[in-house]
Amino acid sequence: MRTETLQIPTADGTADAFAAHPGDGGRHPGVLMYMDAFGIRPVLREMARELAGHGYFVLVPNVFHRTGPAPVVRLPEHIGEKDRDELISRLMPLINEHTAERTLSDADAYLDFLTARPEVAPGPVGVTGYCFGGLLAMRTAAAHPGRVAAVAAFHAPVAADGPGLFTPVTARVHLGHAEGDLTPQDLDALGRDLDAAGVDHTSEIYPGTVHGFTMADTDAYDAAGLQRHWDRLLPLLAATLTDG
Template identity: 70%
Template sequence: MPIKTLQIPTADGQADAFAAFPDRGGQHPGVLMYADGFGIRPVLREMAQELAGHGYYVLVPNLFYRHGPAPVIELPEYIGEEARPAVFAQLMPLIEAHTAERALNDADAYLRYLSAQPEVGAGPVAVTGYCFGGLLATRTAAAHPGEVAALAAFHGPVGADGPDSLARITADIHFGHAESDLTPAALSELNQALDAAGVRYTSEIYPGTIHGFTMSDTDAFDPAAFQRHWDRLIPLLDRTLANHR
C-alpha cells in the first residue's frame, strides 16, 4: 500500500501526517487513525497499511506537531520496561499540553482535510485510536456526530469525559479494553452510559491483556489480542462504510 507524507493546515500551524491507501486507484472511505502516546513510528505505518489493504484511506496525523515533526521524541526500536521511565518523562508534558480544546480544533482540521483528499469518497468517515488516541477518537466522534459513522478505540481512556460526552455520539462503536485498564465494575458503568446513549456498540475487555496490547514494538504486545482487534475493527468499518466505496 502506498504511503504519502502530508501537511495538514490547522488553527495552530501545520500538522505533519501520513496517509496509507490502496494502490488500485479510485476513491475509498476515509479513516482517521489516532496513534498512541508514543506517536508516529514504523509500527503505526504498518498498521495503517494493513487497514488500507482492506480498502480504506487511512490518515495518521502527528498528534504533537506543535512541538515539532514526528518523531517528536527519540524512541528505542523496542519500548520495554527499562526504557519506559525515560520515554514517559518526555511524553507526559506533551500529552498534558494536548488539551481538549486543542484536540477538538485539530479534529476539525483533520476531518476537513481527510474529506478533501481526491482518493477519499464522499460520505461519512470512521475514527479509530489507540491509548491516548482512543480518547481523541472518542472526542472526535462526539464532536462530529453527523460525519463519523464508526468509532473504534483500543486500550484508551474512552470514558474520561463522562457520560454526557458519550451521549453525543451517533457512530457505531467498538471499545476494546485492556484487562489491566478497566475493572468489570467500570466496564459495566461505561456500558450503561452507552446503553443510555442508544448507540450500537460492543465494549469488551480483551482477556489477559495489559495497556498497549496492540503495539508490537512494546512489551505490552499480545498477538492474540492484536488479531482480535482486527477481527473487531474491520467488520465494523465494512458494515458502516460499505455503501461509500
C-alpha cells in the first residue's frame, strides 16, 4: 500500500489531497472520494486506505482548499456532541460557499488529475462521498456522465438540488441514508425522482443509524452501518469499474 499527499491544480488555486493505492506498479480503477464536512483527517485516510486495499487508486481532495490546507479547523481526536455544534458553526459558512459552480469547477480538475495518474487504469471512475460530500459526488456524476460509472453517497443530502440533478446521471448509484435523516416517505419520494430520471440505483435507510454513521471518530459512528456501507460500495465498484 502506498499513500501520498498530492497537489491538484484548480481554477482557484491548488487543492491538497490524500491518495492511497496498491503501489504494485500496476494500473487500477480510479475512485474520487469526497470528504464529509469535518474534512481530511485520520479516519478518512483510513477509509481511503481500506478502499485502496481492494485494488483502487483513491483520491481524497480537500474541497475547502480555498480556505487553506487540511485541516481547515482544529479537530479533536474524537468529535463528541459537545464539539459538533461549535465545529459545524465554523464549517457551515464554508459549506454554504461551496456552490454548485465551485463543485463543478473543482470536479473538472479532480477528474482530470485522477485520470492522468500513471497508476490509474483507463476508463470511467467511481465517485463516493459522505455527508455533504455525497451531494458533491452526485453533482460530479451529473456533470460528467461519460466519465463516472458509479456513485455512492452516504448520509448525504443528495436531494438538495432538486430532482433535476438526477436527469443527466448515467452512473449506477447507491444511496445509504441514516435513519435519523430520512423518513420512509422521504425515501419513497426520492426513489420516484430517481426512477423518473432513469437512474439505475439502490437507495435504502440503514437501520438504527444517525447522520455521520460511517465516521469512527464521531459519536454518530455505527459499526454495523459502516460495514453495510462497505457491503454496498465494494460490489458497486467491482461491477462497474475495470482495470482497463
